[in-house]
Amino acid sequence: MGTTAWRWGPPTFGVIVLALLPLLLSPYLQDLLLRVVTLAVFALSLELLVGTTGLVSLGHAAFYGIGAYATVMLSPTDAAGSLPGLMAAALGCAALYALFVGALSLRTKGVYFIMVTLAFAQMAYFVFHDTKLGGGTDGLYLNVRPVLAVGGHALVDTDDKRQMLWLAGALLVGTWALLALIRRSRFGHALAGIRVNEQRMRAAGFPTTLYKLAAFVIAGALAGLAGFLVAAKDGYVNPEMLSWHESGAVLLVIILGGLGRLGGAVLGAVTFVLLKELLSTAALVGPLADHWQLTLGVTIIAFVALLPKGLIALATARRPRS
Template sequence: MHSSVPLAAGAVAPRARWRGDWLAPAAVAVVLAFAPLVLETYYQELVMKIVIYAIFALSLELLAGTTGLVSLGHAAFFGIGAYATALAAPQYEAGSPLLLLGLSMLAAAAYALLVGALSLRTREVYFIMVTLAFAQMAYFVFHDTPIGGGSDGMYLMMRPVLKAGDTVLADFEQPLHLYFAALGLLVLCYAFLALVLRSRFGHALAGIRINEQRMRAAGFQTYRYKLAAFVLAGALAGVAGFLYVSKNGVVNPELLSWHESGAVLMMIILGGLGSLRGAVIGAAAFVLLKEFYSSEALLGPAIAGRWQLTLGLTMIAFVALLPKGLVGIGRRFSLKRGRP
């Protein structure tokens, strides 16, 4: 005979926790999978842009939201992943997306290992400045040398094609093929990070964010944990870089600039730090707001030409009114309805 044990106040039943963590993201993924049936080409391109930046935001969420490592140089891994794809791609034939994706992740992870090994020996504002310095170094390497075409960047002459023998499984020249590849990678990255956060490694990272000194006293080698998270975040940013150049067919040094690092940091703040869903929601909101404020058809040339100002004011308003980000709105409604 099994005795039932009541849940403590505030505890979440496993089934309820599963629904909260997986049901809503799975529903969104299903909707996006059927979206091309009703969306025009422009809106498909917009959704694909959101998906790419959502992966980029998820990679930084692992650092800033989970581990408490605020980086202003995360765009370096995004750009290096994109450049690695363009440099490794054959010039006169389509490359393998699996090979190019692996190389982009490897290149981004390798630079993340170098940056993390040195920058993680500093803390707080010094860590932020060191990561920014490394990103600017990478930026000027591609901007001022002929490695990646200088300030003009370089083109991906032929987009990747996935084959099994003579059978073409996915041709990234076809927008729908690239759309579903990007969506699939977003689902994989989200699911992977969700599993990581539930693992012992993920709990250790959360502990480091809350009280690193106590974690060291408990016997955890926090430097190694942070370095592993840094490298993993860099590799995931490389995934976004691979998709970016596969979609646009061009890469330039601006992808490594501090503007991109600041933009992705604003995404996770807008969505809500400490939440994978918040990173995805923040990326979507940021891209849509930027698209809206820069639209001359909707706002006219006077306002659209100053979209940075209006977007900045909007970000200030969001931070002031929603300190927990957009994901906090859903949590607030759940609490009002009596959900844990």
């Protein structure tokens, strides 16, 4: 009973917090929480690849950026776009590019796979950066935020910060639930087996390449969902969303939180956003705020050195034994 309560307690508590916090927080803290939630969705999408399947990708930001650009480019210029339609478009465009990239990159392994995914991400980056397709270096603006309307009445308006938070929170919970279901399914167990010993799984009759491709496409689609949230939140997208810096940052997030655990991805997102905010605030760290990238790097190195299994290890160390 204690183990069951521990397993379901933190997620249930998190859902309650996500539902109540928008009513209690100031606009600044609402924006901070929204950044945490969107990064957590992005991190969970990569966790499926790295933590579950053992595929380390340095091009995951391509799907994130494509989802964001699809949201803006397919939105009406002078009216609110359909929230479900734009969300589906972001997921679909990201999934299609993930299918293309995965079908080619999964022919390689190890460091070669890392470099090929990076190359495809940089290719997508330069398409948006160097052409007029996505506004070039200036990016694109979302003139009117998407809404979910029924009978002419807006049920969800993403221009309202509280409603945006509830939407993002619901999508985070849905992403967590989907990945938890995948991990418990036969498909998820096959992915775990591929991570441990792909050759043995292939000898047992599993079409490992198809399994990895399916995981790659699902992860890409979920990254596109995170891109949709960022586009709806900020009302602006630019090519830097597809850069290798973004891919490296989200990889750092899941390592910081702890690979192999969904809670680790979320905990890493919370910690990463809070560290960036605290270390760049002059009122807290003084002149060091001008060099927050340096202090952030040193802090994360210290965390990883002291907690090689991630921050989630602090929680699991207190987990009751069955």
